[in-house]
Amino acid sequence: MTTPARRLRALLASPDRPLLLPGVPNALTARVVEEAGFTAAYVTGAGVTNTYLGMPDHGMLSLDELCGHVDAICDVVDIPVVVDADTGFGNAINVQRTVRRLERAGAAGIQLEDQVSPKKCGHFEGKDVVSLGEMVGKVQAAVDARRDDDFVVVARTDARATEGLDAACERAAAYLGAGADVIFVEAPESVEEMRHLTTQVPGLHVANMVEGGRTPLLPRRELGELGFAVALYANATMRGAVVGMREVLAHLSKHGDTREAADLMISWDERQELVRKPEFDQLEERYAATAERRRAR
Structure with a gap:
């Protein structure tokens, strides 16, 4: 049986590049992404923080909270899931535990970044990064901790904003040398910088497309x-x-009801299909019938 991690590696190796990777902050969004035909998804730390806590991306999410979301997401989709684990929730030893917990929750890969903790969104001001040596140790720890050799380790550097582009390239190369499978240099500021990254550091690169970033x-x-x-x-x-x-709420506020707002929502039937209610109905009927047969004996 092909594992999610192996399928993710196949997608990364495909000549049909780049892989489009939509973010999902919760299980319902993951269902929508899979329904739309995407072949992989990304559990966004910022998205989970925004939707679950109602807070900005300032490193507020705990490992337990993240694992709960990842477990729920991986339980309802078949596509491989990459998880944003921020700075790994501690030092290199903590990173090992983070990798193992997320792998058990169903993740096909993990992203780790080299910001100091608590981290910030890569497109915010006021970031700082840990030493090159500390992050190399974290990458090595993540690689050593994975149970499945196909589990993908993505290493992100935010050094472009704090140390410059060349330093970011140096870090990217070092992280690849430490065993990272994919490199993610956050927030290059021009097409020329983006081209410089991929030419100076051979390997698999992530382009983070942030609207307004x-x-x-x-x-x-x-x-x-x-x-x-x-x-x-x-x-x-x-x-x-x-x-x-906001559109639905504006309609409700203006009209006092949603009778003419059907075009702003999915239908009742679409909603039930999205969360696979027919499958649960079949299971309920199957096990109810089994219980009935047992009582009849």
Whole structure:
């Protein structure tokens, strides 16, 4: 049987690049992403923090909270899931526990970053990074901790903002040398910088497409030509959902009911299909029938 991690590796190795990787802050969004035909998903730390805690991406989420979300998400989709584990929830030893817990929860891969803790969104001001040596140790710890050799380790550096582009490239190369499978240099600020990354550091690269962020938003074709293996849209789904909620609420506020708002929502039947209610109905009927047969004996 092909594992989610092995399927993720196959997607990363495909010549059809970059892999489009939408972010999911919860299990329902993951169902929508899979339904839309995407082949992988990304559990966004910022998205989970925003939707679950109602707080900014300032390192507020705990490992237990993240694992609970990952377990729920992986339970309802078949596509491989990459998890944003921020700084790994501690030092290199803590990173090992983080990897093992997320792997048990069903993750196909993990992303670790080199910010100091508590971290911030990569497109915020006021970031700082740990030493190169400390992050190399974390990457090595993550690689050593995985149970499945196909489990993907993504190493992110935020050094572009604090130490410059060349230092970020140096870190990226070091993280790959420590065993990372994919490199993620956060927040390059021009197409020229993006091209510099992929040419100076051979390997699989993530392009983080943040609407309103520091990095240019480029078409998939151009990202592929620049040499990126993954196009990450970490919070596009969440931000789109907020627009939808606001439209429905504006209608309700204006009209006092939702009788004419059907076009702003999915239908009742679509909602039940999305959460697989027919499957649960079949299971209920199956096990109820089994119990009835046992009582009849």
